Amino acid sequence: MKLIVGLGNPGKQYEHTRHNIGFEVIDELSRQFNIPLDQSKFKGLYGIGFYKGEKILLLKPLTYMNLSGESIRAVMDYYQIELEDLVVIYDDLDLPVGKIRLRQKGSPGGHNGIKSTVAHLGTQEFNRIRIGIDRPEKGMSIPDYVLGRFQKDEQLINEDAVKKSANSCVAWLEKPFLQVMNEFNQ
Numbered sequence: 001m002k003l004i005v006g007l008g009n010p011g012k013q014y015e016h017t018r019h020n021i022g023f024e025v026i027d028e029l030s031r032q033f034n035i036p037l038d039q040s041k042f043k044g045l046y047g048i049g050f051y052k053g054e055k056i057l058l059l060k061p062l063t064y065m066n067l068s069g070e071s072i073r074a075v076m077d078y079y080q081i082e083l084e085d086l087v088v089i090y091d092d093l094d095l096p097v098g099k100i101r102l103r104q105k106g107s108p109g110g111h112n113g114i115k116s117t118v119a120h121l122g123t124q125e126f127n128r129i130r131i132g133i134d135r136p137e138k139g140m141s142i143p144d145y146v147l148g149r150f151q152k153d154e155q156l157i158n159e160d161a162v163k164k165s166a167n168s169c170v171a172w173l174e175k176p177f178l179q180v181m182n183e184f185n186q
Contacts, residue, residue, distance in 0.1 A: 001055040003081045004029060004169050005072055007090040007113040009147075010045075010062040018133040019065060019146040021162065022089040022113075025129075026058050028166040033058075042074035043067075054173050057081075068113040069120030076121075087127040087172060088117055089165055091146065095132025098157035100164050102181040103128050127177045129168060131161050 006022030014020050030037050035049035035058055046059040057079065061071030076086065090113055095101055105125040108114035118124050136145035150158045168184045 069116035092130035099132035
C-alpha cells in the first residue's frame with residue numbers, strides 16, 4: 001500500500017491558500033483516481049482505492065499544519081505502511097512559485113508540518129514533493145503570506161505545479177521514487 005499525504009489546514013478559510021497546496025494535490029489525485037475522500041479517522045480525511053493493482057491511500061491530515069505528523073503516524077501504524085511507501089506533499093518558501101522538487105530526505109527547513117512529521121516518524125528520510133510558493137515581499141510576515149492566496153498571475157503557474165505534482169505521484173506508483181525524482185527534477 002502506498003500512502004500519499006498532502007499537508008494543509010482544514011476549513012473554508014484556508015482553501016486555496018499557499019499553505020494548502022498539498023491538499024490541492026490530494027484533491028487532484030482524488031479526481032484522477034476516482035478515490036473519494038470520504039473517510040474520517042486518524043485525525044484526517046482520507047480515501048482508499050487502487051491504481052494498476054496498487055492499493056493507494058490519499059490523506060489530508062485535519063490536525064492543522066503544525067501537528068500533521070500525528071495523523072500520518074496513526075495511518076502508517078494502523079495500515080503497517082513502510083517509510084519507502086510514503087510521500088508527503090507540501091509548500092516551500094525557498095522555491096519559486098510553480099517549481100516542484102522531489103527529495104528522499106532532508107531537514108524540515110523551518111516548515112512546521114514537516115517538523116511534526118519528522119518528529120512522529122523519527123526520521124528525516126521519507127519521500128517528499130516540495131511545491132514552490134516563493135517568499136513574501138519585504139514587510140509581510142511569513143504567516144500572513146503562507147495563509148494568503150496566490151496572486152492572479154500566479155494561479156495558472158500554481159495549477160500547473162499541482163498537476164505536475166500529481167503526475168509525479170502517478171509515476172511513483174509505477175517506478176522507484178529515485179527514478180521519478182530524476183524525471184521530475186529537470
